[in-house]
Amino acid sequence: MNNEKYYQTTTLPYVNANPHIGHTLEFVQADVVARFKRKKLGEENVWFNLGADEHGLKMYQKAKEKGVTPQEYVDEYSKNWKEFCDLFLISYDTFYRTSDPSHHKLAQEWWLRSEANGDIYKKEYTGLYCVGCEEFKTEKQLVDGKxxxxxxxxxxxxxxxxxxxxxxxRDDLLKWLDSGEILKPDHKKAELKNWISAMEDISISRVKEKLPWGIEVPSDPTQVMYVWFDALTDYINVLKDPTEFAREGFDKDAGIDNWWPGVQFFGPDNLRFQGGVWQGMLASFGVAHTRKLLNHGMVLAADGTKMSKTKGNGVSPFEQQEKYGTEAVRFYLIAGISTFADSPYKEEDLKNLYNAHLADNFGNLLNRVIVLSNKYGIDYSDSNNIDSEFKSKVDGFVSEIESLLEKFELQSAVQKIIELASFGNEYISEHQPWSKEKTEKEREQILSNLAYLIKNVAEQYSYIIPESANRALDMLIKKESGVLFAKID
Ligand SMILES: [Zn+2]
Incomplete structure (x- = not known):
């Protein structure tokens, strides 16, 4: 029995636009880890949350433009985002929505807790507010006033x-950041510490008259909470009350104490909010800091520049999915895009990686072993037949892969899976089970060894390309030859 519980959440994007490739990266990364953890800890001990951030001026204005109510507007967009997650096989347990009444109630409770701790005060304030960022800016942050x-x-x-x-x-957060390996990648720590050292008190409400779309400040109905202050609490609110957000069949014990502290996935623009503001809020609420902050990099255009609407060099995940299929895109995001550093998205690389590692390397090995065992009438299913030296070599690979996954080093983990499949191909070339000189017993030994290796490769791939990996296992068991990964032109 394993009683370790594991909770992870992505950020909750604003749902005023369709998902871009950066969201896809974040969701797929989180999904790979969630699938791995379920395998290690058991389904019931893993909770994977994502969702939608639905308040703020941006939403309010967009809804007005479209002539619908803000609620209608966010309902429509949240639906799109959920469909997007299904399209990319994102196995979330809960899809949290901040416009839900249960979130409103809990966000207000946290506000009151913070207020009781003497951490909230009222002040006259003039500031420059960017609606796009939903954030106050200093003069210094602007370029030509924009x-x-x-x-x-x-x-x-x-x-x-x-x-x-x-x-x-400030001091509490600096001490916490130094208390262990909290933030990945490590080199972002200096940036975050600099920011924390200089952080000032922040405005956390707006006058309701100007922004009616938000959560009322509990002790003052003329004000609504600043969108960040409400939305960040979703990461723990979902643990208290998941009823409205859970997938069918979800039956985990709710409760912050059961699941928090958790692991958080987020992008480059989010470091200050996740690593600074949110951690200050948690301290004020008397709740533990996040266990692990995983700050993925930016997905860049093929030429290494930032993707932008004006340049038109963006990559649409929907287009990519239609062109290459869900699993080819998932595989590329993990194997071809750096887990933590900024990294260009190149379709050429997607095709090359898929063809080389899935079609040629793994797919080919799988098919060869099945074809040969059918030809010679060999049963490779007996696990007692595996050579002990060979087995320990394969097991060694597997434990390396798992330890990389434990450290969230996803790209390095795939690299190891690829190496394991390559080792299988080298082994078959070297031992030539088709050779006339081999005895039936020798053939059986070689193919049993390889079947064991293939099973392990497929199991490790199941976190990244779950459908193909299951199909591979199925083909192996039924001895059904065929092309599992068709080459991409
Ligand atoms: Zn802005």
């Missing part, structure tokens, strides 16, 4: 708001 990410001038917000005493938690 937000560099959105190319628009921020609006001037002058009102009396509530502030959160983030600065109170």
């Amino acid at each position: 937000c560099p990410d959105h190319g628009v001038e921020p609006i001037v917000v002058s009102e009396e708001n509530y502030f959160f005493k983030l600065s109170k938690y």
Whole structure:
């Protein structure tokens, strides 16, 4: 019996646009880890959350533009995002939505807890607000008076708001960051520590008259919570009350104490919020800090520049999926895109990696072993037939792969799976089970060894390409030859 519980969550994107390739990377990375953990810890001990961030000025304005209510607007988009997750085989347990009444109630409870701790105060404030970022900007952050990410001038917000005493938690956060391997990749730590050392109190509410689409401040109905302050609490709220968000068949014990601290996946723009603001909030709530922060890199255009709408060099995950299929894209995102560093998306690489490692290397080995065993009438299913030296070599690979997955080193883990399949191909070339000189017993030994290797490769691949990996196992058991991975032109 394994009682270790594992909880992980991605960020909850704003659902005012369709998912881009960066979201796909984040979701697929998280999915690979979730599938691996389920295998190790058991289905009932793993909880994988993602969802949608549905408040804020951006949503409110977009809904107005379209002539629908904000709720109608976010309902429609959330549906798209869920379908997107299904398309990419993302095996989430809960899809959390911040417009849900249960989230409203819990976000208000956290606010009150923070207020009781003396961490919330009211202050007259004037600031420059970028609606695209849903964030206040300093003059220094602007380029020609405009937000560099959105190319628009921020609006001037002058009102009396509530502030959160983030600065109170500076030392606490710095100490926590040094207490272990909290953040990956390691080199981002200096950047985060710099930010934390200089962090100031932040505005956490807006006047409701100006922004009616949000969660009311519990002690002051004239104000709504700043979208970040409400949305970040979703990571723990879902653990308290998952009923509205769970997939069919979900029957895990709810409760923060059972599951938190968890692991968080997020992108390059999110480091300060996940590693700074959110951690300060947790401290204020009296809840433990995140167990592990995984900060993936940016997916760049093929030429290594940032993808942008104006340049039109973006990659659409929907287009890629249609062109190459779900699993080819999943495989490329893990094997071809760096797990933590910024990395260009090149269709040429996608094709090459797929053809070389799945079609030629693994697919070919699988088919050869099945064809040969059918030809010579060999049963390779007896696990007692495996040569002990060969077995320990394969098991060695598997334990290396698993230890890389434990460390969230996904790209290196695939590299090892590929090496294991290559070892199988070298072995078959070297031992030539088709040779006339081989006895039946020798043939049986070679093919049994290889069947064991293939089974292990397929099991490790099942986190990345679950459908093909299951098909491979099925073919192996039924001794059904054929082309599992058709080459991509
Ligand atoms: Zn902006």
